[in-house]
Every structure is written in structure tokens, then in C-alpha cells.
Amino acid sequence: MLTLRRLEVEGFGPFADRQTLDFPSSTGVTVIYGENMRGKTTLLNAIRYAFFGTALGRGARTRRLHTISNRDRAAAGIYGFEVSLTFVYEGDEYELSRTCEPKVDSPSRDTDYSQRALLRRGNAVLGPHEREKALELIFPNEVSRFFLFDGELLQEYEELLINESEAGHRISEAIERILGVPILKRARAHLKHLSEDADKQAAREALKYKDTEVLGSALQQATDQREAHQEEIQRLQEVLADLMAQRSELELYLQANEKLSALLQERDNAKDRVARIEVEDKRHRADLQRAMADAWRALVRERVRDARLRAHESVREQVEVLETRFRRIAIEAGHCPICDQDVPNDVRDRLSGTIPGEDNDGSGAEDVSHVMSRASALDHFRDSDNASEVRGIWKAINGLALERVTLQEKIADLTAALSDADPLRLRESNATFGEIVEKISVVKRGLEGERARVDELDQNIQRLKRKLEEASKAGLREGQRQARILREATDVLSRAVETYKADLRTRVESTASELFLAMTTEERDYAGLSINEAYGLTIRHQDGRAEEARSAGAEHVVALALMGALQRNAPLRGPIVMDSPFGRLDERHTENVVKALPKLADQVILLVYEAEVGRTLMRELLGSSLLREYELERQSARRTIVREVR
Amino acid sequence: MERDRESIGLTAESQTLLSDIEARGWFQEGADIARFCLAYAVRAGVSDGSTTGTETRWAAGNFDKTGEIRALLAGLYPECETPVRLMEYLVNVGLRMVGERLLDVAVGPADLME
């Protein structure tokens, strides 16, 4: 088990002068309070730096060393930093120091620095090779994520639920690593390798003796074939690894460019729409031209109508005048000029009453034909009003023009945003991604086929070996015996891997459930956690249903439960160092998590700011498990000191 | 009786105005514009008149294929005995009127018809 004893930092982040934190050796929690920007994350990074020589920034990106130097000291021309970590492992005390020193007076790049590392075990200083080996054994980088806990871990944890993702796969492997599964897997692999060598050896031995010559030859052939297929498997695995790496890279590229991809798509859509607008616009303009050819009629329609009415009125009037004149003539002459008949006196009298006294100017006949021809001309005019049609078309044209302008602005904006992108590469990448996924599938099928063939050959080989054993009269020769031991041991280890993994999953599930129920606020509704093959955990309701929708807070608690469960069930144990883990939790959850901290690991170091959990509450919740409290005190904007509170 | 013209012509100014309107693409051909502007002038109540200094553009028969314009003018301008000369006048006046309205960039074909 790994236990931290002391951390010393100098010139590292906001810690200008040498600062020391001592961690008690008993089981419990050390709390370090600090407001934002005071150096909480820096302390986590200091531990990382001590073990691995790197520090992480946001998004788990490696930070440039040059940015870690304390800025106050840098202003005074002092660059570089040192971190020392004292810890106990398997009963031995170690001191690990890592120093970063400038090679030039005014360093500005990482290459301007040189780094030194020193690992002392007891009184002995380990040489570089031994040091690296020891550190790899004590605290391997890929499992550090389970001990040095910050918000990034949560996101990674969510990957676990997506089985096919590369990140999820890596975390599963890391979990298996911490649980010790690799030991068994490697043992299995090595035994298999030795077993196959032993088979070949047994075949060669059998060829030397008459009673086993034939079998020996068959065995040799089978082992040779198996070797050939295994080489093919090896080759395919390399191809697969390469393809997976390409896929990962593309995935990352596409993800990073997802946004750009979306912009590209948007721009393409906008351009398509603009092209369609052009077509529609053309069509509308043709319609407009057609309509405008006829529009002159609409313009004069009303005038024509009015004039037509007046003309017809005039006609009527003039006809009346004409009628009157003819009546007058008939009255005066006693003879109708139209029907050429004499008019009797009584009719003359009657007619007299119907006409006015005086004759008008006698222009009737001319007027009538004039107005009638005018009325007729106006009647000849074809009435038509397409004003509303023109309005409709014009509105459509304007609408399209506006849309076009808007789209062109949008296209310009998108082009600017895409200026960093390589649309061709993006499109190609999408296509390539598809191809690679397809290829991976093909290679996997190939591998399956080859493995099946190897299994067949294996079975054949085992059959031949058993026959060989039967055929050997003088007891098993050593080669055969060796081969048998190795074969059986390989088989035991194969089964052990699966059994151990299943057993571990059960244990991890049980412990994680226990921790989860201690930390959740819905302990009545929830029965616990269920684990899947990839160590993804789902929350189970009392009625057996899985909780589908999980809030960020729930993810948090589940991740913490997993961490604690791994700690308790893993052969590898160490301290948990947590940086502001309560971000997404509400008050009750936060309290539950604090109370559960001592259950997660023997040594817990908690970095918090007081708004997350106040000191009084912290003391109340942890009780005797609270071993020590520190505070990160601000001296200036660029300087922090560590003060013990208790 | 005064002898009527046989063709319709445009002054230099009218020619320019016509070209401008053509450039907008609202009409298929110049004659459509001329007819439209003639109607525009008629609607505005322009009275009979004459234009001088014109250069022939269209033959009267082509300009008024259906005879409706002649009929229209006969109906609305009954005193006029030289309809083609009147047509020419109304076309040129109409072009000027429409040209003036179109100085406002916001004006479109639908607005001209209001």
C-alpha cells in the first residue's frame, strides 16, 4: 500500500517559497481549504509532477513547464521549481524529488529547462533505471486517474458506459490493471507461448524414436501450421492496431472538428438554397414579364369602365333626343318619317304631351353615331386586372432577394469561421472514417477466422499429444511432460482470468453499491448499482429497473463509489487525492459524500473551498476521521502559503 | 383633317428612360414597357398632345396588334382624330412619369400599379 507522508513544493504555481504539508500516518482524512486560484489544483499537479514529471492543465492537456514557475519569482528573474514527495510503500520509506531548473538566464520555452529526479529508498539513492522501474511498480501513470481525482475523471468515467469508445476501452483496461487482472493475463500468455514451444520440442523428440515417428511428424506439421496462422494473427493484430489508431485519430479530429463539420454542412446547405433561389427567382421573373405584358390593361381598366358607363349613358341620352325630334317632326308634319305613315290627330295630340316645348340644336343624329361608336370602341376593350397577380409575384421576388442576402451574409460568416478548417480534409476524413470502420470490421472477421483455425489446430495438436503419450512405452519423456504441464497450466490460467474477472466484478459491484447507498440521498428508492463487463455502473431501483436518466450529480456519486470500490478490492492501494469533488452535488449529497470519505480509502486528501463545505460542518461530518486541516492563504495575487489550521 | 402618323417614336430622353426600365428585367420587351407607360399616362388623365423630335421605334400595326389601344383611345379621347400621334405622345409622357417614380428605389412594378 502506498501512503503519502509529506509534500514539499517550491516555486511551483502560486507557492513561491518552500511550503510543506505533512500527512498523518493514521487512517483518515486531511482537508486543505483554499479559495479558487489559491493552488488547490496545483497541489494535485505537484503530486503528479513528482511521480510522472508532468502536470496537467484543462482538458487533461499537459501543461508547459515554463508556465508552472511561480510568476512572482519569475518577475524577479528566478525561474524553475522543485517538488519533494515522501511516501511509504510496502514498509519502505521513499523520498522522491523532482527539480526543474533553467539552463539560460531568461527561459521562455520548455527546452530552456533541465529536469532532475531523485528517488531515495531508506538511505540508498536509486539509479535512474531502478528509479523508473520502482515508480512504475509503485504508482503507474495509467492508474493514477483512480487516485488523483478531479472533474476530468467524471467525463472519462462517462466514457465507460459507451463500450465501443476508445476512451472507455482504455479505462476498462486501467481498471483491470488496478485490479491485478494483467498478472493473470500475462501469465496465461507466457504459458501459452512456452506451451507451444514445448509442443514443437515434443514433436522433435518423438521423431527420434521409431514408435512415435509418425505421430511426431503429424505433430510437427500441425505445430508448424499453427505457428503460421499465429504469425498471420500477429500480422492482422498489427494491422488492426494501426487501423484502430487511425480511427482514434480521426475520431479525435472529427470530434474536434464536429463543430466545424456542422458549420461546413450549414454552409453547404446555405449555398444549395442560394442556388435554388436563383432558379426560383428566374421563374418568378419570367412570370412577372408575362404578367407585365398584360398589365397596361389593368392600369386603364377603371377609366375605361367609367368612360364606358358614360358613353352608354350618352348613347341613351342621344337616342332619346333623336326620338323626341322624330316625334316633333311627326307631330308637325302629320307624317312619320320613319314608318312613312300619316299620323292621326289624336295620336298627334298624345305625342305632343310627351315632348318638351322647344326643339334643341339638332345635333342628335351626328351625336348618336359618334357616341355609339365611342361606346362600341370601349366595349371592344378587353377587361383584365392582373394587379394582384403582379403584386404576388413581386412579393415573392422580394422575399427571395431578402432570403438570398441573408444567406449570403450567413455564408460569409461561416466562411470566416471555417477559415481555419480544411473543408476538403473534413469531408475526406468523414469518408475515410467510414472506410476505416469497414476495414476494422473486415480485419476483425479475419482474426476470428484465423483464431478459429488455430483453435482447431490446437485441438488436433492436443489429440496428437495424448496419442503420443499413450504410444510412449517408457513413461513420458521429459519433453512431453513439460508440454503437458504447460498446457494444463495455460488452461488453468485461462479459466482463472475469467473467474477472477467475474468474481472481481461481483465484489466491485457489491462494494460500489454499498458506498453508493451511503452517499446517495435516495437510499429508499435505490437498491444499489449493477456492473457490466466494461465496469460501467447503472443505478438500480428497488423494483429492479435501471435508472436511465442520470444527472451530473448522480454520475459524480457513482464515479466516487466506483473509485472507493476499486480501492477496496484492488491489490493496489493508495491514497485518494480529490480536488473540489463537490461541484455538481447538492447539499445533502455533499454531506453524504463527506461522511463516506473515510470508507473510500485509508488515506484521503481533500482539496476544497469553504463554500463547498464549511469548516464547522466538515468537522462535524468527519469527526475523528478528520486528521488535519490546512489552509491555502493568499499573500498576494501570485503568492500562496500553506498554514496548518488545527 | 390632319394626317395621322404611321409609327411610334421616342425622344432621346425617352429612349434612355426605356433602356433603364428594360435593365430592370420586369418586362419582356420594349413594346411592353411602352404600352404600360402609355396606360400609365392615360390613367393619370393626361390630355391630348404631341411629341416632337422622336425617332421611330415601332410600326403602329405592331405596337397595337389587336387594335385595342386604338379603340381605347377612341373611347377616352373622342375628339382625337390622330390616334397614333396620340399614342406616341402618351408613350413619351408616360415614360417620363414612370421614370420619375422609379427614382425612388423602393418602387417596384406592383407599386406602379397601385
Place this chain on the structure above:
Amino acid sequence: MKTNDITHLLDTVEEIRSRDYPDLDPGFLQAVVYAEEQNPDEQDAIRAIQMALKEALKIPESI
């Protein structure tokens, strides 16, 4: 990777051996697990296993 407590690993292996291959030398399997645990380097691990195998072969065969 050096681990603190591989008892569980060893128990699992022993359980399977005694159930499926009772004649197989338990000491050999234990030695294999330790060999892996203590030797992160591949070649070192294989050599350790080979040595364990030699020891196992010294034990006379039970019929």
C-alpha cells in the same frame, strides 16, 4: 506491477487447479503468478517461469 495483496489471485488459480487438474503441481502455478507479479519485464518473467518449470519437472510424476 507490484501489488500488495495477490492472495485473491492465488486463491482463484488454486481453486481451478484443484478442481480441473488435481495432478498439476500447485507450487508451479504459484510460482508463475509470483513471477509475473515481480517481473514487469517480459523476458524476466518468462525466464522466471522457465526456472519454476524446471523445479516442477524435478518432482517425480504421479501415475
